[in-house]
Amino acid sequence: MHCINLVKDQCTNGASSFAVSEWIPRKSTSRQTKVNLKAMEKEDTYTKDGTVDYHRNPANKTETGTWKACPYILGTECCERLAYYGMSTNLVLYFKHRLGQHNTTAANNVSNWGGTCYITPLIGAFLADAYLGRYWTIACFSSIYVTGMTLLTLSASVSGLKPTCYAKDKCHATDAQSAVCFTALYLIALGTGGIKPCVSSYGADQFDDADESEKKSKSSFFNWFYFSINVGALIAGSFLVWIQDNVSWGLGFGIPAVAMAIALLSFFSGTRLYRNQEPGGSPLTRICQVVVASFRNYQVKVPEDKSLLYETADADSNIKGSRKLDHTNDLRFFDKAAVETRSDDTEGTNDPWKLCTVTQVEELKAIIRLLPIWATGIIISTVYNQMGTLFVLQGAAMDTRVGSSNFKIPPASLSIFDTLSVIFWVPVYDRIIVPVTRKVTGHKNGLTQLQRMGIGLFISILAMVAAATLEIVRLKIVRRHNYYGLEEVPISIFWQVPQYFIIGCAEVFTFIGQLEFFYEQAPDAMRSLSSALSLTTNALGNYLSSLLVTIVTHISTRNGKLGWIPDNLNYGHLDYFFWLLAVLSVLNLGAFLLVAKWYTYKRPVGTLR
Template sequence: MEAVEVESKGSHGGDGDRRTSRNDRRSSWGCTLLLVNNCLQNTSYFGLSTNLVNYFQVELHAGSKSAANSVTNWMGTSSITPLAAALLADSFLGRYWTITLFLVISVAGYGLVTASASAALQSAVFYAGLYLVALGGALSPVMVSFGADQFGDDESERGKQSSFFNWFYFSMNVGSLVGGTVLVWVQTAHGWRLGYGIPALLSVLAVALFMAGTSGYRRNQPPGGFPATRIAQVVVAAVRKWDVEAPDDAAVLHECASDDGVSTIQGSRRLVHTDQFRFLDKAAVETEGDRRVRPASPWRLCTVTQVEELKCVLRLLPVWACGIIFAAAYTQMSTTFILQGDTLDPRLGSFRVPAAVLSVFDTLSIMIWVPLYDCVIVPLVRRLTGNSRGFTPLARMGIGFVVLTITMLLAGVLEVARRRVLARHGTYIDADGAEYVPMSIFWQVPQYVVVGAAEVFTFIGQLEFFYEQAPDTMRSVCSGLPSVAFALGNYASSAIVAVVVRATARGGRSGWIPDDINDGHLDYFFWLLAVLCVGNFGAYLVVARWYNYKKTVD
């Protein structure tokens, strides 16, 4: 019997190992399809958005101001809809069905945009398709959360999960590079029908690839219901019990007495009690009134996990807020960097390089830094820290903050050098009447390359951090928080510029950022941004030190 029993155990172990290996291969195949899908989606999106203002002007005969407003309104909508998709995924549909639904919507949108090239109701059809794309293409936070769901919670799986975030961002940038260059060239050289038809075909392919991986996806995260309701219940219950004393012993709080590790919230693991925001613990104190009414109303008595969900969100907010100043400095790549580049010598042989094109070096930098980080930096740091991911997400984001500060310093140094060349040699006017400082525009390349490094550390670190530290049933929504910080960062940048212009252009002075920056001091503006970055990093260090990582009852 003993021999038979040993043989049986060995056979069972072998079957388990084979099943685990088979599941790992299926999960790996599913993640690969998700990365390709993400690349296709971004190729389609940037193939549509990059040259969109020209379509409004050429095909819809809109004026410059109207075309610009139409594009910014559409892009604003595209920034809001990801949170709607994330909320739908976390609350009701789940991530798989949300992705499926929104991919189909995007196919309809790209189809209408393509049809508008020859439709009689061109404007109406185009706008309908455009806003369907804004809705259907709002999948980044849901897609990244669904991809991260394919990995387990043990330490070895976390290393693979961290790698997935790197390659997700990589695939996004490959798509933006192809869409913003190749597809824009197709639109210019071969017309809008083909230029928009290719994104439509790619969106169909994205649906097909996503569906093809269905059998390989892990779909073990069910929707947990509307999170705002649970948060409101904690606040209301805590306020109702404002005169109740929060106990020092967390074991007496509602749910803590249970040792089964199961949360009453569908799709959520139980969370370990933390001492921060102790006022909210009152919501989980069971009073005599709660004991008399069974079951107790969740508006009077909440579980510890429900309370800790709100605490998780509150802890995330300061980290999220530090990303706003980061985004405000980062967005200079599409504003003041271009203003600076417009004054430099754009010639490369017989070609002229527009200043805006240099942003391609940011994308190329990302495409170099991601494999370098994943394949070289992480293994080296892992040996030093013993952490399977190399850096913790908080440390990784902090490094990105420092790197972006270096970018602002580089831009300021280049501006000082540019002004010196301007003072010594003046400006040069070529045969076409273009005026520029006799200094190559390619001196800007280093600052674009360093921006790419900052993105790899901070933006990808944000993807990983907000997914990992969010409550289980709010991961898609919290994964969308960095995009909100990015949008607010753009508004903050506009506000900083407005304040600087008003403060420095008094008394007839040209100020730091005049219409002709040769008369201004753009270097001072870059120094200001560097100081803001340093101050923001200091605040981030305080927040990171205060931060209490989420723990589950396992």
């Protein structure tokens, strides 16, 4: 009778025994399944890229990160860029008209300050990756930034601190007043050092690499990040420049100061929603350890079976905040740093200057592989920087009137069309180009980061061709009508719009591609440093542009010639310089294609490819 409760129609002893034996394991399996399901649910609840919340607990995917955290970061970037460009765009005129500096002195001071703004990110990036983390680096350096902006505003508006003016645009500044102004500016330069390399990386940290849907959104984030930069630049280049020229410098600097305070407030407002990567210790120390260990083991033979190379046994790497990296076959010399020797076994403890993990070796390899790609970004930065130099000179030699009115547009203001181009192309790329190319290529982002950058490099060539062609047309008009003595040749400055618009398009492809590429391909614990490295191409682009102008001027002015870029461009050949940049851009594109072909992508263990 007992067997009736077990299995119907099986009432023999043997059947009863069979029924019980079958029934018990099924019950056990059901319990195990529930346990496994709970474990899987718990695992899916948290990110797998090592990020933590503001309490330093594993980041809950439903409560932190993704697009719900990004508005605060994008708002911070938009306000910070508004503050930066609102203060820097017209700075050369402030030096000239308020501090009483000569043109060359004012230009050099702006160049030196601007170069510093792109060098200090190396400091901020190092601190973020090694000790502070991106959140606290942004918070601390933003506070310095606000202090500098406030001091700059006071130096332009408070009696005793501001220069004494005795006529319009004729002022005198004491040494003390100039010192206050430059102290404020270099505080701002220091502040940018902690923001520029960290904000884009911090925004990307909000998306889990191990989650396919979040990984797709990460690529879209970089598009909208660059969009927010240009929204801030658009407001600064139009509204704030007018305030400074027509109302007052105090108000013109005060509004950017308020914008920077709003940026800091916006950033802190999202604290509870952020995902944070833990700092992994000094990346420079780890790099040096691999180099030293490789040379110390230069006689050691690397085993054919790469699984024999040294790595930590547990799931996590020994680098805090970093996932393990798979071994790659290039740059094999550095694999020697991960070969265990008899002395390592005898001593029992591993000397990090003699034995490194595979992940540590791959960190160094990843940075080395980035360098050729990084180098190809210098030429396009040189092209980009023509908007603030030779494009302005070219525009100043054209008719700057708007229509038939007497209103004249400042030649530098045409850079607004570059900004408008970016604002136009970002949504087009994100909403149209990506979905269309995704269907063709099958890649989750439509185009790979390297393909995107390559297209941008090609488009930048067209910008130089457009600028050179326009200059040829302008010079033909000069020669045909003997306009050599005219300051403004009767050809509308708005013919420059295409070259500005094309550069804006190139930015959307190359510069945004660079942001994403240097973030994705950098080791987890070196992402801020990698972003800072990409920013240095802008500084080097400035330096290369100056060097090219110096070389060209030296060569083209031999034997008493006026050269390519004389004071009166009607006697020069500015088009030759643009053609030179076009040729260099073609060669640079060729080098990029070769480098990109042989590039080996970073391979985190257990993440999506």
